[in-house]
Amino acid sequence: MSPRVRPRPPVPADLPELPTSLRGAGRVLDARLHLLDRQILDVDDVPVTTLDDLLVLTADGGELTTGEQPAFVDQLLTGPVLATRVFGGRPPASRWVRIPWADVTDVGVAVTLGVRGEGLDATWVQRWLRDHVIARIPGGRHDPG
Amino acid sequence: MVRRLAAAVCAAVLLLCAGCGLGLGSATSTPKQAAERLAQDVDMASSAVGTAELAVRQLRGSRTFPTVAEITLKECGGLLSGASAGLTRYIPIDRRDARWRDDALRATAQAQAAVADSRAWVDGGGGSGAGVQAGLADASDALDAVSGTLERAGAQ
Amino acid sequence: MKRLLGVALGVLTAIGGFLDIGDLVTNAVVGSRFGMSLTWAVLLGVVGICLFAQMAGRVTAVSGRATFEIIRERLGPRASGTNLVASFLINLLTLTAEIGGVALALQLASSVEPRLWIPVAAFAVWVVVWRAKFEVLEDVTGLLGLTLLVFAVSVVLLDPDWAHLAHTAAAPQIPATEGAASYFYYAIALFGAAMTPYEVFFFSSGAVEEKWGPKDISQSRINVLVGFPLGGLLSLSIAACATLVFLPQQIEVSTLSQVVLPVAEAGGKLALAFVLVGIVAATFGASLETTLSAGYTIAQFFGWSWGKFRRPSQAPGFHVVMIACLLVGAGVLMTDVDPVRVTEFSVVFSAVALPLTYLPILLVANDPEYMGDQVNGRVLNGLALVFLVLILAASLAAIPLMIATGAGA
Numbered sequence: 075m076s077p078r079v080r081p082r083p084p085v086p087a088d089l090p091e092l093p094t095s096l097r098g099a100g101r102v103l104d105a106r107l108h109l110l111d112r113q114i115l116d117v118d119d120v121p122v123t124t125l126d127d128l129l130v131l132t133a134d135g136g137e138l139t140t141g142e143q144p145a146f147v148d149q150l151l152t153g154p155v156l157a158t159r160v161f162g163g164r165p166p167a168s169r170w171v172r173i174p175w176a177d178v179t180d181v182g183v184a185v186t187l188g189v190r191g192e193g194l195d196a197t198w199v200q201r202w203l204r205d206h207v208i209a210r211i212p213g214g215r216h217d218p219g
Numbered sequence: 220m221v222r223r224l225a226a227a228v229c230a231a232v233l234l235l236c237a238g239c240g241l242g243l244g245s246a247t248s249t250p251k252q253a254a255e256r257l258a259q260d261v262d263m264a265s266s267a268v269g270t271a272e273l274a275v276r277q278l279r280g281s282r283t284f285p286t287v288a289e290i291t292l293k294e295c296g297g298l299l300s301g302a303s304a305g306l307t308r309y310i311p312i313d314r315r316d317a318r319w320r321d322d323a324l325r326a327t328a329q330a331q332a333a334v335a336d337s338r339a340w341v342d343g344g345g346g347s348g349a350g351v352q353a354g355l356a357d358a359s360d361a362l363d364a365v366s367g368t369l370e371r372a373g374a375q
Numbered sequence: 376m377k378r379l380l381g382v383a384l385g386v387l388t389a390i391g392g393f394l395d396i397g398d399l400v401t402n403a404v405v406g407s408r409f410g411m412s413l414t415w416a417v418l419l420g421v422v423g424i425c426l427f428a429q430m431a432g433r434v435t436a437v438s439g440r441a442t443f444e445i446i447r448e449r450l451g452p453r454a455s456g457t458n459l460v461a462s463f464l465i466n467l468l469t470l471t472a473e474i475g476g477v478a479l480a481l482q483l484a485s486s487v488e489p490r491l492w493i494p495v496a497a498f499a500v501w502v503v504v505w506r507a508k509f510e511v512l513e514d515v516t517g518l519l520g521l522t523l524l525v526f527a528v529s530v531v532l533l534d535p536d537w538a539h540l541a542h543t544a545a546a547p548q549i550p551a552t553e554g555a556a557s558y559f560y561y562a563i564a565l566f567g568a569a570m571t572p573y574e575v576f577f578f579s580s581g582a583v584e585e586k587w588g589p590k591d592i593s594q595s596r597i598n599v600l601v602g603f604p605l606g607g608l609l610s611l612s613i614a615a616c617a618t619l620v621f622l623p624q625q626i627e628v629s630t631l632s633q634v635v636l637p638v639a640e641a642g643g644k645l646a647l648a649f650v651l652v653g654i655v656a657a658t659f660g661a662s663l664e665t666t667l668s669a670g671y672t673i674a675q676f677f678g679w680s681w682g683k684f685r686r687p688s689q690a691p692g693f694h695v696v697m698i699a700c701l702l703v704g705a706g707v708l709m710t711d712v713d714p715v716r717v718t719e720f721s722v723v724f725s726a727v728a729l730p731l732t733y734l735p736i737l738l739v740a741n742d743p744e745y746m747g748d749q750v751n752g753r754v755l756n757g758l759a760l761v762f763l764v765l766i767l768a769a770s771l772a773a774i775p776l777m778i779a780t781g782a783g784a
Binding site for chain 3: 110122207
């Protein structure tokens with residue numbers, strides 16, 4: 075259902091199965107199914123942005139090269155990357171807006187953060203529009219009605 | 220991937236051609252087709268006059284507001300202008316065809332005058348309700364006559 | 376009281392969605408040219424929109440997410456991006472037509488030229504969207520739109536041969552004066568007019584704004600089953616009025632003033648007053664819906680904060696999109712384009728874009744991750760699949776038929 079836009083090497087046939095039971099607390103998530111394109115909400119349930127990509131690093135902080143190294147999700151990635159996601163290609167690292175995985179408190183139908191959206195880079199467009207367009211129109215700060 | 224794109228483009232072109240093919244019946248090479256083409260504009264004019272007649276009758280019977288009647292008549296005038304413009308744009312293929320077009324133009328012009336008179340009456344500019352209604356009826360009859368001629372020609 | 380307000384949401388969407396300027400004119404055109412022989416298209420459209428709106432409402436109530444958010448999540452950026460572009464552009468086209476419709480309706484009431492009403496109408500729509508409470512919005516336009524019941528009353532007052540009307544509706548035949556291509560073109564137009572996607576976006580986003588929970592599903596069912604058939608009934612009444620007054624005289628409807636003529640014929644000035652109020656309310660309500668839908672689709676796609684219940688300063692992108700849309704719509708209208716013509720195009724293009732909206736809804740309504748144990752039953756799925764085939768057929772046939780008939784000429 076979600077077409078992968080970046081070409082990647084074929085999956086090796088001898089990949090170990092995903093763990094189905096774990097000792098200790100934890101959940102098994104499919105990154106494409108449960109994380110990609112999901113809504114990111116802040117601690118007050120206000121929408122922040124959509125999740126466009128994940129930064130996955132190996133245990134020593136390097137780039138992931140095979141499917142067998144232990145790895146962890148470091149950051150949620152978003153930003154003005156719609157064109158590359160639709161048409162293909164990789165944007166430069168500076169184009170991504172990053173949200174540390176450490177801020178994530180819950181993954182359900184949406185990804186919930188434990189911080190307020192106000193201070194995040196991901197919402198800067200909204201802040202800009204608010205300060206330079208909405209603020210110039212009377213009545214923008216009042217509750218509706 | 221390229222093949223899929225090519226297939227999609229072909230399908231789109233085919234669909235477009237199908238539509239154009241179905242619609243190419245507007246060429247006017249035979250008298251029957253010419254009659255049909257003229258009949259379209261005459262029908263538009265007839266619709267406009269019919270509507271105008273209804274509006275005037277309603278206003279005389281106090282069944283409508285003057286503003287609504289006025290706007291209705293204004294829009295009828297617009298439809299008649301459109302019909303007249305369509306007829307003017309038409310290029311006749313022979314002398315009989317040209318005669319039909321001229322008859323249609325005359326009838327449409329009569330209708331435009333009748334609708335203009337009606338509008339003037341609604342605005343309080345003179346004329347009588349009965350008078351403008353009769354004018355509209357006459358214009359309607361003229362258009363019906365042209366319509367009839369075209370229908371008979373189309374049926375041949 | 377909450378229950379009544381819940382029904383009001385359904386009634387608003389039904390009347391605003393069914394009876395916008397395009398529906399008003401298309402049903403009258405169809406009635407004047409084809410009589411009641413296209414009743415089946417209206418009925419199909421009613422069943423279809425009931426089916427999918429109910430599904431969308433259920434999905435929203437259970438998952439707490441609005442339709443376009445779910446479309447993006449399930450289809451990924453490419454497909455949902457295409458969906459967004461198509462839906463947004465058609466929405467903008469419809470918005471333009473609706474504001475034109477408000478101006479035309481106000482002209483009928485006041486004799487003031489539409490071009491002077493267009494900026495007023497666009498500004499009024501913006502003010503309501505900017506400041507008015509959502510509940511007030513739905514109550515006012517819903518109640519005022521109910522005056523369009525005068526069309527149904529007019530049919531009765533015109534004293535028709537009911538048996539004949541019913542017969543032409545139940546045993547449809549293409550009239551001798553029309554071709555098969557035009558007949559099916561208008562069938563698609565009626566179908567598309569009834570099932571416009573913006574109704575669903577508006578309906579489900581409104582459900583999130585009113586914070587529906589699973590227990591509101593039954594409420595949603597009432598909204599849909601009361602509201603949408605009501606809209607369908609009014610559509611058929613408009614067609615019947617045109618059939619009774621215009622068809623015998625071979626008058627073809629092409630303007631808004633012709634649409635109200637049968638009502639004056641039937642009930643005089645009183646009925647005419649009701650219908651004018653109703654048309655202003657319906658087109659204004661539809662303008663509000665399409666404006667909000669434009670904001671909803673863009674904001675939900677990009678993950679922005681959105682909502683009528685939020686202050687504009689807390690949902691800035693949402694409001695900026697709506698302002699931009701209103702400016703574009705008003706700008707286009709000031710070039711003197713005929714709003715009726717604009718709507719006829721918007722209705723047909725809506726039909727083309729239908730599969731993009733309804734397929735994702737069907738998919739998500741079957742997804743246990745969003746729906747838990749409230750996924751579609753087999754009967755519902757069967758019915759929905761039948762409609763999906765119909766929608767695809769209409770979508771594919773729309774453009775060729777439009778070219779073939781010269782957009783219904």
